[in-house]
Amino acid sequence: MKIGILGAGQLGRMLALAGYPLDLDFVFLDPAPEACAAPLGDHIYAGYDDENALAEFCRQIDLATYEFENVPAGTAEFVAGRVPLLPAPVALSVGQDRLSEKQLFDQLGIPVPRYMPVATREALAMAVRNVGLPAVLKTRRLGYDGKGQAVLRTEADVDGAWQRLGSSDGPAKLILEAFVPFDRELSCLVVRGRSGELAFYPVVENQHRDGILRVATPRANDPLQAQAEDYARRVVEHVDYTGVLAFEFFVANGGLLANEIAPRVHNSGHWTIEGAECSQFENHLRAIVGLPLGSTALRGPSVMVNFIGQPPADADLAAIPGVHIHHYGKTPKPQRKVGHATVTAASDADLADRLRRLQELVRAAEG
Numbered sequence: 001m002k003i004g005i006l007g008a009g010q011l012g013r014m015l016a017l018a019g020y021p022l023d024l025d026f027v028f029l030d031p032a033p034e035a036c037a038a039p040l041g042d043h044i045y046a047g048y049d050d051e052n053a054l055a056e057f058c059r060q061i062d063l064a065t066y067e068f069e070n071v072p073a074g075t076a077e078f079v080a081g082r083v084p085l086l087p088a089p090v091a092l093s094v095g096q097d098r099l100s101e102k103q104l105f106d107q108l109g110i111p112v113p114r115y116m117p118v119a120t121r122e123a124l125a126m127a128v129r130n131v132g133l134p135a136v137l138k139t140r141r142l143g144y145d146g147k148g149q150a151v152l153r154t155e156a157d158v159d160g161a162w163q164r165l166g167s168s169d170g171p172a173k174l175i176l177e178a179f180v181p182f183d184r185e186l187s188c189l190v191v192r193g194r195s196g197e198l199a200f201y202p203v204v205e206n207q208h209r210d211g212i213l214r215v216a217t218p219r220a221n222d223p224l225q226a227q228a229e230d231y232a233r234r235v236v237e238h239v240d241y242t243g244v245l246a247f248e249f250f251v252a253n254g255g256l257l258a259n260e261i262a263p264r265v266h267n268s269g270h271w272t273i274e275g276a277e278c279s280q281f282e283n284h285l286r287a288i289v290g291l292p293l294g295s296t297a298l299r300g301p302s303v304m305v306n307f308i309g310q311p312p313a314d315a316d317l318a319a320i321p322g323v324h325i326h327h328y329g330k331t332p333k334p335q336r337k338v339g340h341a342t343v344t345a346a347s348d349a350d351l352a353d354r355l356r357r358l359q360e361l362v363r364a365a366e367g
Helices: 010-022 051-060 073-080 089-096 098-107 121-131 155-165 225-238 280-289 314-318 348-366
Strands: 002-006 025-030 042-045 063-066 115-118 135-139 149-152 174-178 184-192 198-200 204-209 212-218 243-252 255-262 302-308 323-327 337-344
Touching: 002 010, 002 051, 002 073, 002 280, 010 025, 010 280, 025 051, 042 051, 051 073, 063 073, 063 280, 073 089, 089 098, 089 255, 098 115, 098 174, 098 225, 098 255, 115 121, 121 135, 121 155, 121 174, 135 155, 149 155, 184 225, 184 280, 198 225, 225 243, 225 255, 243 280, 302 348, 314 323, 314 348, 337 348
Parallel strands: 002 025, 002 063, 025 042
Antiparallel strands: 115 174, 135 149, 135 174, 184 198, 184 204, 184 243, 204 212, 212 302, 243 255, 302 337, 323 337
16 A cells, blocks of 8 residues: 655654555655655655645555645645545644634633634734733744744733734734643643544653753653543544544643644654554554554653754764664754654663663753
């Protein structure tokens, strides 16, 4: 079977690496001439609005998926009209727009921080009065790893945030969300098969810096596992989802507040390659091609650390027991995810020691 992937970044790369043992082949469509997944399949180098390229993409494949949620809606509809596209475009449309996400969570009874849409400077002033400060002003679309957002701590921050993110030539598409003084950040990865079967990975505790995920640690037997699974189940069943979906939460006052969903495999699930019985990447492929889902059970203690900007030297990484290195084939650049390492161990104490050594290397490489 030949799988088409819209996008050819590191997530597409890891999907292909998981798929070749299943005798799957891959075609990528991506506008980047040196997309890092391109060596792992056929690369159609074209924009997402190039209908001739999209038609050729569809002719070469049996079914399609995507590795990021910002595929244009028109692209998704074009592809879905010719080959099966999983997850379905409705999940893509929700995941692309932070306001649509929040409205869906409200509809499904999933708690969220206070929020209001913002289209004008006057609407921002009203939102600040209603939502309160501190708050976070975000673009409704695009924006990731801390981009496309501004923290408003006092009234003095409002004008600068509007100048950065607002619009001078028409209504802006922004959302103001209450700043959540959270205790932890958790993500829940769920996989749903074509016949509706569900599997959940252990929730993952995430640590960010400068808006970028740095460390992701799966937590077996977390007291909020059942609540996270309930909220994730509501979403995937409502949109008839197929594949892996990540649901990010804030932990506040002992419960979960929904932050956002990612209708795709996710950075907080990279630990599953070595740390789970079946990785998120293999399970996504199993789901979309109709195979039984694999076990999401932990193999043992594990943690994932991102390489941002510049990775440590391989020799230094390999000297730490239990470290599994993943490079993405990307040119090093500040604030860019260029790889990650998963650390595994037989005990929590060994894991903590290995993680400490790994983080020392990562900090030194970042400078």
